[in-house]
Amino acid sequence: MLILAIDTSAVASAALISDDAMEGVVDSFATEDTRSHAEVLVPGIEQLLAGAGVSGADIDLIVTGVGPGPFTGLRSGIATARTLAFAWNKPLRGLMSLDAIALEVAESTGAPAEFLVATDARRKEVYWARYTLRDGQLPELADGPHVGFASELPELPVYGAGAGIYADVVKADEDFKDSQPSAASLGQFALALLAAGHELPDSTPLYLRESDAQVPGPRKRAL
Amino acid sequence: MNPAPASEPRPAGPLVLGIESSCDETGVGIVRGTTLLSNTVSSSMDEHVRFGGVIPEIASRAHLDAFVPTLQESLHTAGVTLEDIDAIAVTSGPGLAGALMVGVCAAKALALASGKPLYAINHLVAHVGVGLLDMSENRLPENRLPENLGALLVSGGHTEILRIRSITDDVELLGSTIDDAAGEAYDKVARLLGLGYPGGPAIDKMARTGNPKAIRFPRGLSQPKYMGTAEEPGPHRYDWSFSGLKTAVARCVEQFEARGEEVPVADIAAAFQEAVVDIITSKAVLACRENGITELLLGGGVAANSRLRELTGQRCRSAGIMLHVPPLQLCTDNGAMVAALGAQLVMAGIAPSGVAFAPDSSLPVTTVSV
Ligand SMILES: [Zn+2]
Numbered sequence: 001m002l003i004l005a006i007d008t009s010a011v012a013s014a015a016l017i018s019d020d021a022m023e024g025v026v027d028s029f030a031t032e033d034t035r036s037h038a039e040v041l042v043p044g045i046e047q048l049l050a051g052a053g054v055s056g057a058d059i060d061l062i063v064t065g066v067g068p069g070p071f072t073g074l075r076s077g078i079a080t081a082r083t084l085a086f087a088w089n090k091p092l093r094g095l096m097s098l099d100a101i102a103l104e105v106a107e108s109t110g111a112p113a114e115f116l117v118a119t120d121a122r123r124k125e126v127y128w129a130r131y132t133l134r135d136g137q138l139p140e141l142a143d144g145p146h147v148g149f150a151s152e153l154p155e156l157p158v159y160g161a162g163a164g165i166y167a168d169v170v171k172a173d174e175d176f177k178d179s180q181p182s183a184a185s186l187g188q189f190a191l192a193l194l195a196a197g198h199e200l201p202d203s204t205p206l207y208l209r210e211s212d213a214q215v216p217g218p219r220k221r222a223l
Numbered sequence: 224m225n226p227a228p229a230s231e232p233r234p235a236g237p238l239v240l241g242i243e244s245s246c247d248e249t250g251v252g253i254v255r256g257t258t259l260l261s262n263t264v265s266s267s268m269d270e271h272v273r274f275g276g277v278i279p280e281i282a283s284r285a286h287l288d289a290f291v292p293t294l295q296e297s298l299h300t301a302g303v304t305l306e307d308i309d310a311i312a313v314t315s316g317p318g319l320a321g322a323l324m325v326g327v328c329a330a331k332a333l334a335l336a337s338g339k340p341l342y343a344i345n346h347l348v349a350h351v352g353v354g355l356l357d358m359s360e361n362r363l364p365e366n367r368l369p370e371n372l373g374a375l376l377v378s379g380g381h382t383e384i385l386r387i388r389s390i391t392d393d394v395e396l397l398g399s400t401i402d403d404a405a406g407e408a409y410d411k412v413a414r415l416l417g418l419g420y421p422g423g424p425a426i427d428k429m430a431r432t433g434n435p436k437a438i439r440f441p442r443g444l445s446q447p448k449y450m451g452t453a454e455e456p457g458p459h460r461y462d463w464s465f466s467g468l469k470t471a472v473a474r475c476v477e478q479f480e481a482r483g484e485e486v487p488v489a490d491i492a493a494a495f496q497e498a499v500v501d502i503i504t505s506k507a508v509l510a511c512r513e514n515g516i517t518e519l520l521l522g523g524g525v526a527a528n529s530r531l532r533e534l535t536g537q538r539c540r541s542a543g544i545m546l547h548v549p550p551l552q553l554c555t556d557n558g559a560m561v562a563a564l565g566a567q568l569v570m571a572g573i574a575p576s577g578v579a580f581a582p583d584s585s586l587p588v589t590t591v592s593v
Contacts, residue, residue: 045335046335072283072324079287079290079329081332084332086295087336205284211279213278213281215273
């Protein structure tokens with residue numbers, strides 16, 4: 001099983017995931033900035049494939065992060081994933097992007113039984129979700145994803161860059177204060193879910209917010 | 224390359240797939256050289272109606288969902304597969320940033336998956352490129368651009384007059400709107416008059432029953448201080464402005480209402496349209512005359528406007544300018560125009576853009592391909 005995973009919900013990232021590789025990850029890349037997805041994503045995937053000596057035909061499944069994340073960046077990854085899936089004639093699945101961080105929390109030492117994952121939603125808000133964790137199990141989504149003010153989050157330890165930004169108002173985990181969803185973790189999560197017999201959702205983006213557009217009210221008449 | 228012997232048919236030209244997503248139309252078109260094979264367009268226009276104008280985020284969401292189905296249908300209509308394609312072209316600007324991003328990412332993915340060269344091209348020049356397709360009786364002669372070619376582009380997103388010396392690498396912006404695009408002015412005035420969206424067709428229809436001379440609306444940037452003379456051109460000799468016109472219409476409507484009179488919607492529509500079309504065509508023809516342009520291509524969605532076509536035709540005729548108007552479905556934004564320009568770039572031996580470029584919402588018209 002060879003998976004190409006893509007996530008652009010925060011930074012741009014892609015990974016080749018295989019059950020034959022150590023820890024499941026053949027190779028991966030992730031940018032640091034959150035605003036250059038359109039430039040770096042396809043060149044990055046091209047290098048990944050070349051480096052691993054694989055072609056589109058070798059890939060069994062494409063998995064894309066479906067957010068939540070800033071819209072334009074988020075769409076970059078989904079548009080790329082959908083088009084690759086069409087052109088290579090491969091199945092495409094989506095995963096909630098916050099799951100990537102949740103998996104990393106579950107694999108860290110001292111992970112609590114219940115926690116939040118949060119990323120930057122701009123406009124002074126965060127995207128967040130609540131997870132529960134049982135020993136030796138994959139993290140389970142208990143609530144969310146939502147978008148809202150950091151100060152209004154449930155009182156639980158918070159993991160991810162959304163916590164780092166608002167460390168003054170939330171219980172931010174120090175080791176995860178810069179963590180962004182990565183395609184490598186997302187792909188590992190997908191592989192684990194499939195191995196456990198789960199179905200993965202489709203690639204519909206989780207915008208969580210409507211477009212800002214306002215329907216104009218009736219024009220005021222001069223009388 | 225050796226020229227083919229005269230007895231052999233002309234080579235068919237490269238098979239190029241073009242992708243357009245700069246505004247509210249998701250377009251995928253396929254051409255072989257100058258022959259149009261397919262032109263599939265999915266528009267999100269209906270979703271913008273209640274807002275009275277294009278909402279960028281709504282357009283971007285629609286592009287994401289429309290792209291693959293549009294691509295699939297375009298390939299099907301053309302009867303070709305991705306493997307058959309020689310090159311891919313995509314609009315990389317100018318346009319709405321979030322909307323461009325979807326088409327550019329999809330185009331890059333397609334280039335990666337298929338191993339085909341990718342051309343990032345200028346949307347405005349693509350409007351001109353469409354004139355090279357063998358489609359209408361009005362097409363440009365022998366699929367070659369004439370020496371002294373200009374293009375007048377009028378749409379919801381742009382109002383420009385261009386000079387084209389070479390469609391692949393020498394395009395000059397002679398004039399443009401300094402505020403609203405003409406199509407935007409139509410939308411805003413249609414809203415003022417309660418005529419709905421999109422404003423162009425609504426006003427055009429209403430104007431037919433009105434008297435264009437009933438009211439005189441201002442022609443923006445027509446005063447001597449902006450125009451100057453041919454020898455000493457003013458700062459906006461070939462530029463347009465439509466925001467003052469929109470304000471004048473609003474004030475006019477208010478005056479009728481304040482007097483308790485019925486608003487003469489048809490007359491206002493006709494007079495507004497006359498003001499727009501008069502200033503567009505007079506400045507365009509002036510730019511042509513003063514720059515030795517003898518053939519003019521009309522492009523953009525507002526080319527559908529009956530009065531604009533009529534007056535442009537009339538004034539070009541009196542000035543001895545040959546007017547070309549592509550079929551309407553090629554005047555509005557579409558993928559075929561992108562493919563048509565892409566094919567010209569391939570045939571001219573221009574190097575492809577690679578997959579590392581960024582979309583540029585304000586790409587200057589002098590940059591034909593990135
Ligand atoms: Zn256009």
